[in-house]
Amino acid sequence: xxxxxxxxxxxxxxxxxxxxxxxxxxxxxxxxxxxxxxxxxxxxxxxxxxxxxxxxxxxxxxxxxxxxxxxxxxxxxxxxxxxxxxxxxxxxxxxxxxxxxxxxxxxxxxxxxxxxxxxxxxxxxxxxxxxxxxxxxxxxxxxxxxxxxxxxxxxxxxxxxxxxxxxxxxxxxxxxxxxxxxxxxxxxxxxxxxxxxxxxxxxxxxxxxxxxxxxxxxxxxxxxxxxxxxxxxxxxxxxxxxxxxxxxxxxxxxxxxxxxxxxxxxxxxxxxxxxxxxxxxxxxxxxxxxxxxxxxxxxxxxxxxxxxxxxxxxxxxxxxxxxxx
Amino acid sequence: xxxxxxxxxxxxxxxxxxxxxxxxxxxxxxxxxxxxxxxxxxxxxxxxxxxxxxxxxxxxxxxxxxxxxxxxxxxxxxxxxxxxxxxxxxxxxxxxxxxxxxxxxxxxxxxxxxxxxxxxxxxxxxxxxxxxxxxxxxxxxxxxxxxxxxxxxxxxxxxxxxxxxxxxxxxxxxxxxxxxxxxxxxxxxxxxxxxxxxxxxxxxxxxxxxxxxxxxxxxxxxxxxxxxxxxxxxxxxxxxxxxxxxxxxxxxxxxxxxxxxxxxxxxxxxxxxxxxxxxxxxxxxxxx
Numbered sequence: 001x002x003x004x005x006x007x008x009x010x011x012x013x014x015x016x017x018x019x020x021x022x023x024x025x026x027x028x029x030x031x032x033x034x035x036x037x038x039x040x041x042x043x044x045x046x047x048x049x050x051x052x053x054x055x056x057x058x059x060x061x062x063x064x065x066x067x068x069x070x071x072x073x074x075x076x077x078x079x080x081x082x083x084x085x086x087x088x089x090x091x092x093x094x095x096x097x098x099x100x101x102x103x104x105x106x107x108x109x110x111x112x113x114x115x116x117x118x119x120x121x122x123x124x125x126x127x128x129x130x131x132x133x134x135x136x137x138x139x140x141x142x143x144x145x146x147x148x149x150x151x152x153x154x155x156x157x158x159x160x161x162x163x164x165x166x167x168x169x170x171x172x173x174x175x176x177x178x179x180x181x182x183x184x185x186x187x188x189x190x191x192x193x194x195x196x197x198x199x200x201x202x203x204x205x206x207x208x209x210x211x212x213x214x215x216x217x218x219x220x221x222x223x224x225x226x227x228x229x230x231x232x233x234x235x236x237x238x239x240x241x242x243x244x245x246x247x248x249x250x251x252x253x254x255x256x257x258x259x260x261x262x263x264x265x266x267x268x269x270x271x272x273x274x275x276x277x278x279x280x281x282x283x284x285x286x287x288x289x290x291x292x293x294x295x296x297x298x299x300x301x302x303x304x305x306x307x308x309x310x311x312x313x314x315x316x317x318x319x320x321x322x323x324x325x
Numbered sequence: 326x327x328x329x330x331x332x333x334x335x336x337x338x339x340x341x342x343x344x345x346x347x348x349x350x351x352x353x354x355x356x357x358x359x360x361x362x363x364x365x366x367x368x369x370x371x372x373x374x375x376x377x378x379x380x381x382x383x384x385x386x387x388x389x390x391x392x393x394x395x396x397x398x399x400x401x402x403x404x405x406x407x408x409x410x411x412x413x414x415x416x417x418x419x420x421x422x423x424x425x426x427x428x429x430x431x432x433x434x435x436x437x438x439x440x441x442x443x444x445x446x447x448x449x450x451x452x453x454x455x456x457x458x459x460x461x462x463x464x465x466x467x468x469x470x471x472x473x474x475x476x477x478x479x480x481x482x483x484x485x486x487x488x489x490x491x492x493x494x495x496x497x498x499x500x501x502x503x504x505x506x507x508x509x510x511x512x513x514x515x516x517x518x519x520x521x522x523x524x525x526x527x528x529x530x531x532x533x534x535x536x537x538x539x540x541x542x543x544x545x546x547x548x549x550x551x552x553x554x555x556x557x558x559x560x561x562x563x564x565x566x567x568x569x570x571x572x573x574x575x576x577x578x579x580x581x582x583x584x585x586x587x588x589x590x591x592x593x594x595x596x597x598x599x600x601x602x603x604x605x606x607x608x609x610x611x612x613x
Binding site for chain 2: 073076077078080081082083089091092095096098099102103104105106107109110113159161162165166168169172173174176177178179180181182183184185189190193194196197198199200201202204205
């Protein structure tokens with residue numbers, strides 16, 4: 001199994017290190033900058049800018065027009081609900097749905113926010129949330145990476161559909177108890193909120209997920225259990241933005257993409273389905289559009305593209321993906 | 326492959342599939358039950374954690390608050406915190422601690438309009454109507470007002486001074502010649518902001534803000550307060566008490582709750598009894 005220890009080596013030789021890590025780097029930038037926006041003050045360096053300077057006078061003139069900017073963060077709140085520069089509200093649809101099932105009438109901001117978020121993920125595929133926004137992704141990716149490095153093979157067979165049962169549970173509990181029970185435990189919202197507002201004992205939960213993915217089940221949390229991911233995968237099941245195995249005839253069966261992919265089962269129909277008349281688009285809604293398969297392929301088989309290219313062929317390969325949440 | 330072989334493999338698959346499904350559903354169901362029970366236990370808010378103004382009653386609040394922390398960000402005094410895993414406060418929900426950071430009772434209540442789910446009730450527009458909790462003077466043994474000292478710090482810091490906290494004067498029995506200036510909280514005006522608890526000069530505050538259900542007693546539902554009912558109805562609801570008749574000589578009345586014995590003497594008229602008590606005491610001894 002020496003092969004697996006050298007995952008991506010071919011790609012690095014062919015495209016250089018940056019070329020073979022492009023999407024990974026972009027994703028990390030996306031995840032970290034989203035976190036950063038919740039922590040950054042809207043006027044960086046305003047306090048120290050009092051001793052004149054061009055920046056200070058600019059800030060002061062800005063403050064005269066918009067006094068609320070002082071002490072304001074660029075984005076307030078967290079992923080459950082946020083307010084960007086006091087203008088754009090964003091609301092997490094999964095959490096809001098739980099609240100509605102618990103008997104809440106959401107306020108106007110929450111409704112506008114949830115429409116924006118749902119619209120965005122309908123467009124770019126729901127599980128973009130998992131790979132481009134969710135902070136837990138960095139933890140599970142690290143566990144997955146270490147698992148490959150240590151050559152840990154054993155993995156308990158938790159059914160991949162368990163997450164949908166979990167999702168059902170998170171929606172039934174507020175219906176029965178009238179309380180948003182899942183949010184007392186949700187490691188996804190807890191980790192993000194923890195980084196922004198203070199972690200408490202939540203690190204234990206995060207460490208737990210890391211160890212679970214490392215020692216018990218390969219990509220177990222994100223790929224098998226997480227109800228948040230399940231919700232977003234349902235949300236994005238018809239999204240136009242997809243990964244396409246456009247040049248699948250060039251595949252040299254190195255298997256690197258299967259090794260790095262957190263949802264490896266989604267690749268096969270698109271990559272190897274030509275004989276069965278299947279199109280080259282990865283249609284599964286469990287694909288997180290993380291782009292690691294694109295990075296790790298020395299033959300440039302994969303690309304971001306449109307869902308519609310499954311029928312019309314392999315043209316129209318679009319490289320754009322919106323990363324901003 | 327023959328048809329029978331095909332159907333056989335299919336059958337096994339289906340059985341496996343059903344078995345897997347059942348196992349998963351049972352596992353998740355059990356987990357859900359566990360989470361539900363734990364949540365029930367974890368939902369009890371500790372007494373010292375006070376919800377922001379306008380917060381719905383606790384059980385509704387936990388169904389409405391989506392733990393976004395927008396109220397925390399918009400509090401200009403930075404008093405609000407979100408419960409963290411391991412705290413006694415339900416994870417992610419906002420609260421403040423009166424002793425360390427009380428609510429400053431902003432006129433515009435900036436924490437409320439940002440709440441996306443009405444967990445903080447948007448219909449609350451006057452901070453004086455909020456009922457975050459209720460201040461209670463919990464310890465009369467250490468409150469220095471009860472020891473006879475002039476303190477009144479809680480009274481003076483109260484934003485609704487004179488309504489929410491008043492000073493009542495009592496006789497100082499110990500010294501015999503001084504007054505006690507006793508702070509008294511009135512629940513019809515106290516918002517539970519906690520400024521009094523913060524200001525209390527003791528090592529451990531003698532006046533504390535508690536959630537309503539801990540701070541207040543409740544009368545039995547059947548209980549009616551007679552004088553209030555009388556006032557509402559405009560008359561007594563039961564037969565009025567018969568006025569007590571005292572058996573007194575003519576020209577003398579007795580006022581139970583006022584002056585006591587009243588002698589209605591006509592001027593120059595002879596009194597039924599002498600105004601000199603000695604005459605009464607010496608009655609029957611005159612001849613001896």
